[in-house]
Amino acid sequence: MSTALNDSTRNGVDTATLFATIDAVKAAPEAARFQFRAHNEWLSGTHNRSTIHDYFGVGDERTHERTFTFEADHPAVLVGRDNGPTPVEYVLHALAACLTAGLANIAAARGIRLSEVRSTVSGDIDLNGILGLDPAVRNGYQGITVRFTVKGDAPAEDLRRLVEQSQARSAVLDVITNQVPVTVEVTTA
Amino acid sequence: MSTALNDSTRNGVDTATLFATIDAVKAAPEAARFQFRAHNEWLSGTHNRSTIHDYFGVGDERTHERTFTFEADHPAVLVGRDNGPTPVEYVLHALAACLTAGLANIAAARGIRLSEVRSTVSGDIDLNGILGLDPAVRNGYQGITVRFTVKGDAPAEDLRRLVEQSQARSAVLDVITNQVPVTVEVTTA
Numbered sequence: 341m342s343t344a345l346n347d348s349t350r351n352g353v354d355t356a357t358l359f360a361t362i363d364a365v366k367a368a369p370e371a372a373r374f375q376f377r378a379h380n381e382w383l384s385g386t387h388n389r390s391t392i393h394d395y396f397g398v399g400d401e402r403t404h405e406r407t408f409t410f411e412a413d414h415p416a417v418l419v420g421r422d423n424g425p426t427p428v429e430y431v432l433h434a435l436a437a438c439l440t441a442g443l444a445n446i447a448a449a450r451g452i453r454l455s456e457v458r459s460t461v462s463g464d465i466d467l468n469g470i471l472g473l474d475p476a477v478r479n480g481y482q483g484i485t486v487r488f489t490v491k492g493d494a495p496a497e498d499l500r501r502l503v504e505q506s507q508a509r510s511a512v513l514d515v516i517t518n519q520v521p522v523t524v525e526v527t528t529a
Numbered sequence: 530m531s532t533a534l535n536d537s538t539r540n541g542v543d544t545a546t547l548f549a550t551i552d553a554v555k556a557a558p559e560a561a562r563f564q565f566r567a568h569n570e571w572l573s574g575t576h577n578r579s580t581i582h583d584y585f586g587v588g589d590e591r592t593h594e595r596t597f598t599f600e601a602d603h604p605a606v607l608v609g610r611d612n613g614p615t616p617v618e619y620v621l622h623a624l625a626a627c628l629t630a631g632l633a634n635i636a637a638a639r640g641i642r643l644s645e646v647r648s649t650v651s652g653d654i655d656l657n658g659i660l661g662l663d664p665a666v667r668n669g670y671q672g673i674t675v676r677f678t679v680k681g682d683a684p685a686e687d688l689r690r691l692v693e694q695s696q697a698r699s700a701v702l703d704v705i706t707n708q709v710p711v712t713v714e715v716t717t718a
Contacts, residue, residue: 392618460567489715
């Protein structure tokens with residue numbers, strides 16, 4: 341297994357670049373200040389579209405290599421036309437994606453080759469909240485469950501520790517399990 | 530304006546169905562219990578893909594009319610290959626989409642015709658958190674700002690109140706600004 345441990349790319353992660361990036365941020369911590377953005381346009385009813393392209397990071401304005409667009413809507417049972425997932429489903433995708441990306445990086449750094457990582461994220465929500473029918477019911481998810489299947493060339497306990505460390509360093513898990521201040525500004529002309 | 534106030538579809542929202550749905554939930558509150566799900570598969574490095582299709586609601590297992598798939602990745606400056614937005618950018622899209630869908634419903638219920646709703650959601654994040662370089666820095670967004678432009682056939686103050694009410698009834702805003710319990714389970718074989 342020594343070649344597996346020594347080559348730079350593991351799990352599709354360029355570990356040399358990963359460690360170099362961490363060293364660069366150690367030397368210049370302000371490079372790690374990022375601002376991400378989504379630009380949204382209402383289309384009709386509950387149907388709207390976001391564009392994700394520009395962001396700030398490593399001291400400069402930057403753009404993704406492509407412009408990504410995503411549509412959201414409600415299904416017919418929630419008085420929409422099902423042109424896209426609901427906004428709350430995108431949150432579940434974001435959580436799965438964040439934990440999984442972190443897990444692959446951590447595995448690479450620890451010399452573990454992954455063969456499979458799958459997850460299902462489920463969120464329970466009582467729409468009596470957003471419908472304004474029961475003031476005791478919150479608007480958002482009452483609870484979220486993540487079920488991971490992780491396979492790789494390490495003992496089960498080491499694979500479980502990858503998931504634990506990905507939780508300890510997940511941006512989206514932090515956003516969901518802790519509080520983020522949100523400011524809303526409105527222009528009407 | 531009486532025709533505008535009386536016809537059932539306003540802003541693409543079928544208000545008759547919207548009110549009927551609210552009445553149905555009033556009569557049978559358990560119909561409002563939903564479970565949404567995302568199924569994620571790791572591809573390589575920080576690149577992974579979620580599938581959104583099945584959910585539970587109105588007492589039954591249901592599916593969206595289509596299967597939605599979304600890819601997430603990191604850009605090259607974050608040691609990825611930019612095959613999709615970052616997970617944290619999907620959170621910003623979810624917030625914009627949730628506030629916008631709610632706003633359109635609320636405007637329809639209040640008899641206001643919208644002509645334009647746009648928003649930019651910006652999230653500030655210091656990656657010294659997720660890189661484990663500064664224990665005083667959180668993993669997630671330190672703050673999020675939503676900038677709305679709302680135009681329609683109502684005074685500016687009424688348009689601003691639409692945004693306020695959409696904040697008061699947003700599932701994603703609640704998830705971001707308050708705490709949601711998350712449980713993680715791992716299978717390794």
